[in-house]
Amino acid sequence: MALVGKWLPRLDKVKLRDAVASGKDQIESFYASGCPQSVFVQRLEFLADNLTFGNRRAILKDLHSLAGVSDGLDEDEESLIELASLTWAVPKDDDGVTSWSLPSNHFSRKIRFESEEKLTAALRDSFGLQNLSTFLNAKSREHCELARKESVSRGHGVSALLLPRVRRLVDEVAESLKLEETIECYVVEEAIANAHVFGGLNHDGVHYITLTSALVRAMNDVQLRFVIGHEIGHVLYNVNDLGIFLHEAYDDEDANPSMALRHLFGTWSKWIEFSADRIGLVACGDRLEAINALYRVCTGLNPSETGFSADDYLEGIEKLDEEPIDFEIFQQDTHPPLPLRLKALDLFANSETFRSLRESTEIKEDEDLQARMKLIASKADFYSPDPLHSLRILTVALGGFCMINQGSQSGEAEMKKVEEILRLFVLDPAPVIRFVRQMLDDGDDVEEALWNALAVLVHENPEERFPLLHFFFDVTTADGQLNEIEYSFLFALGGHMGFSPEEVGSILIKRIGGGSFLEMQVPQSIRSILGRPEAFPGKQFAEPLGFADSVEQSEEPLCSSEDDINAEGVMESCMSSLFDLVINPMQEKLAEAERQQLSLIVERFQEIASKAKAFEELQKASDD
Structure with a gap:
C-alpha cells in the first residue's frame, strides 16, 4: 500500500x-x-x-x-x-x-491562455513546488495576513453596510465565476487606480482583494466587475504558489536570478495577465467596458475625457504585425505593454471560444485565436537585453574551449562549468556549444576568434572584463587544478582585455581564496607532517551502526537515545x-x-x- x-x-x-x-x-x-x-x-x-x-x-x-x-x-x-x-x-x-488545480469541468480551464498554462505547469514541476507545499501554504497565509493588516490600517473592509456597492459586485462576480472560496475585499485610500489579490486555490484560507479608492471612484459597475474578475482570475489559475516561491528564493539582498531566469520570470508574469484578463471579460461581459477599464488602470485617465476610442485604437494597433513596435523597454515591467494587452483581450472577445461560452453551449477551441495569441505573447517575451548578448555567450563558449585545450585532463569538468555559466545568460546552452564545435570541425582558429570577440566586448563595455575573467578562472579550475600553462593563458586573456599583469594576479588570487580551491590543493601528506590522526575515527561507530540491522529489537529506547538515531x-x-x-x-x-x-x-x-x-x-x- x-x-x-x-x-x-x-x-x-x-x-x-x-x-x-x-x-x-x-x-x-x-x-x-x-x-x-x-x-x-x-x-x-x-x-x-x-x-x-x-x-x-x-x-x-x-x-x-x-x-x-x-x-x-x-x-x-x-x-x-x-x-x-x-x-x-x-x-x-x-x-x-x-492536485491543486480546478475541477476538470470548470469553465475557466477551457478559456485559459494555452501557452501560459503550459509555462506555469512547467515551472511548477521543474522547481518541485508540490514538495514545498507545506512551506508555501504557510507563507501564503503569512502574506495574506500581512496584506489584510496593511489593508485594515490603510482602509476599510468591504461590508454590505459600509460599502454596499463594492460588496455586491464582489459577491456577484464570485458567483458568476463559480468560485466557492471566500473572498474578502478592502478599499484603501490611494490616488492611483489599482487592485491586487492575495491567495490561490492551494491556499487553505481566505483570499483578499484590495481596491484603491481612486479605482472605485473612477469606474462604473461594469468596469469594476472586470477588475474584480481579473483579480479572481489569478485565484482561479492558482499562480500564487509560484509567485511566493520566487519571492522567497530571491528575498535576500544579494540573491538575484540570473539574466536567463530574470527574462523567463518576466515573460511568465506578463503571460498570466493575459489569462486573468479573460476571466475579467467573462465577469463583466462587455468588450468595450473591459478595454476602458484597462485603459483607466494603465493610464490613470478617463477615456471619455481624453477622447479615447477603443475601436479606433484597436484598428490602429492592427499594424503591429506589419510595423513592429520595440517593446524591449517594457522588459522590467510585470504586466504586458498596453497595446499588446488590449489586442489580446480584443482577440479573445471576438473569438469562437468566448462566443460559445456566452451562449452557454459547449466551449469551443479557436485555432485562429491560439495562433494570433502566440504572436502577441512572443512580443512580450524578452530574452536578448542588448546587441552584445549573443557575442557575450559566444565569448564564454570560445574561452571555455580554449581553456580545455590548455589542460591535461579530459575536459569533462570544464565543459560542465562552461554549460553552467552559459545558463546564466540562456536557458539552453546547446546551440552555442554546437556552433563552437562546428568551428573546430571546420578548422577555424578558435583562439583568434576569442581574441576578436574580447576586443569588441571590452571596447563596447569595459566593465565586461571583470565577470569574463572570473568566468574563465572558474572554467579553468573546474577540475580542481591550475597548472602553469593554464596560469599563462589566464594572464594572456587578462592582457587582451586590457588588464596589467599585476591586476590579473590580484584578481586571480582573490578568486582563488574565495572558494574551496586552496583546500583542494593541500596534499594528504600534510596530516603526517602535523602528526594528526584521521579526521573521522570511523571504528568507534562501526559496532553501534551494526546494531541497526538487527531484527530482534524493541523501539522503546528511541525516545531517550542521545546519539544519532536510525532514520x-x-x-x-x-x-x-x-x-x-x-x-x-x-x-x-x-x-x-x-x-x-x-x-x-x-x-x-x-x-x-x-x-x-x-x-x-x-x-x-x-x-x-
Missing part, C-alpha cells in the same frame, strides 16, 4: 527524536481525554512538518480506501478525512485527494504514532473486511518496528 514505504521524515534526527518522544507522551493524554479534535489537529500539524506533500497524499488515499472498504464512508469517517485533508492542505476529490526507525515510529492516532479511535466500528485490511498493515508495522531495539543497545553502549 501507499502507506508503507513512502513516508519520509524531513526533520533532522535530533529534532525527530524529540518530536516522536513528545508524540508518544501525548497519545496517552489523547485517549484519556476522549480524543478531542483540538489534540488530533495538533498531532496532524506535527506530522505535516515531518511529511512531504506526496507522503500526505499517500496517507489520505490509504485512509480513504481503508475506511470505505465495506459500505462507503460514514459521517465520522468522512469528517476524519476532511479534517486531515484541511490540516494537511491536501484538497479532496472523488478519489480522496486531488528508518524514526520513520516507522512516526508512522506507528500516526496510525495509533487515526485508526484506533475507529477500531470499534470497523467492519470485518476493514479489520482484515487493517491487520495486514499492522503486521507490516510490527515487522519493521521490531528493528528499532538497536537504539536501546546504542544507548547502553554510549552510557558504558
Whole structure:
C-alpha cells in the first residue's frame, strides 16, 4: 500500500527524536481525554512538518480506501478525512485527494491562455513546488495576513453596510465565476487606480482583494466587475504558489536570478495577465467596458475625457504585425505593454471560444485565436537585453574551449562549468556549444576568434572584463587544478582585455581564496607532517551502526537515545504514532473486511518496528 514505504521524515534526527518522544507522551493524554479534535489537529500539524506533500497524499488515499472498504464512508469517517485533508492542505476529490488545480469541468480551464498554462505547469514541476507545499501554504497565509493588516490600517473592509456597492459586485462576480472560496475585499485610500489579490486555490484560507479608492471612484459597475474578475482570475489559475516561491528564493539582498531566469520570470508574469484578463471579460461581459477599464488602470485617465476610442485604437494597433513596435523597454515591467494587452483581450472577445461560452453551449477551441495569441505573447517575451548578448555567450563558449585545450585532463569538468555559466545568460546552452564545435570541425582558429570577440566586448563595455575573467578562472579550475600553462593563458586573456599583469594576479588570487580551491590543493601528506590522526575515527561507530540491522529489537529506547538515531526507525515510529492516532479511535466500528485490511498493515508495522531495539543497545553502549 501507499502507506508503507513512502513516508519520509524531513526533520533532522535530533529534532525527530524529540518530536516522536513528545508524540508518544501525548497519545496517552489523547485517549484519556476522549480524543478531542483540538489534540488530533495538533498531532496532524506535527506530522505535516515531518511529511512531504506526496507522503500526505499517500496517507489520505490509504485512509480513504481503508475506511470505505465495506459500505462507503460514514459521517465520522468522512469528517476524519476532511479534517486531515484541511490540516494537511491536501484538497479532496472523488478519489480522496486531488492536485491543486480546478475541477476538470470548470469553465475557466477551457478559456485559459494555452501557452501560459503550459509555462506555469512547467515551472511548477521543474522547481518541485508540490514538495514545498507545506512551506508555501504557510507563507501564503503569512502574506495574506500581512496584506489584510496593511489593508485594515490603510482602509476599510468591504461590508454590505459600509460599502454596499463594492460588496455586491464582489459577491456577484464570485458567483458568476463559480468560485466557492471566500473572498474578502478592502478599499484603501490611494490616488492611483489599482487592485491586487492575495491567495490561490492551494491556499487553505481566505483570499483578499484590495481596491484603491481612486479605482472605485473612477469606474462604473461594469468596469469594476472586470477588475474584480481579473483579480479572481489569478485565484482561479492558482499562480500564487509560484509567485511566493520566487519571492522567497530571491528575498535576500544579494540573491538575484540570473539574466536567463530574470527574462523567463518576466515573460511568465506578463503571460498570466493575459489569462486573468479573460476571466475579467467573462465577469463583466462587455468588450468595450473591459478595454476602458484597462485603459483607466494603465493610464490613470478617463477615456471619455481624453477622447479615447477603443475601436479606433484597436484598428490602429492592427499594424503591429506589419510595423513592429520595440517593446524591449517594457522588459522590467510585470504586466504586458498596453497595446499588446488590449489586442489580446480584443482577440479573445471576438473569438469562437468566448462566443460559445456566452451562449452557454459547449466551449469551443479557436485555432485562429491560439495562433494570433502566440504572436502577441512572443512580443512580450524578452530574452536578448542588448546587441552584445549573443557575442557575450559566444565569448564564454570560445574561452571555455580554449581553456580545455590548455589542460591535461579530459575536459569533462570544464565543459560542465562552461554549460553552467552559459545558463546564466540562456536557458539552453546547446546551440552555442554546437556552433563552437562546428568551428573546430571546420578548422577555424578558435583562439583568434576569442581574441576578436574580447576586443569588441571590452571596447563596447569595459566593465565586461571583470565577470569574463572570473568566468574563465572558474572554467579553468573546474577540475580542481591550475597548472602553469593554464596560469599563462589566464594572464594572456587578462592582457587582451586590457588588464596589467599585476591586476590579473590580484584578481586571480582573490578568486582563488574565495572558494574551496586552496583546500583542494593541500596534499594528504600534510596530516603526517602535523602528526594528526584521521579526521573521522570511523571504528568507534562501526559496532553501534551494526546494531541497526538487527531484527530482534524493541523501539522503546528511541525516545531517550542521545546519539544519532536510525532514520528508518524514526520513520516507522512516526508512522506507528500516526496510525495509533487515526485508526484506533475507529477500531470499534470497523467492519470485518476493514479489520482484515487493517491487520495486514499492522503486521507490516510490527515487522519493521521490531528493528528499532538497536537504539536501546546504542544507548547502553554510549552510557558504558
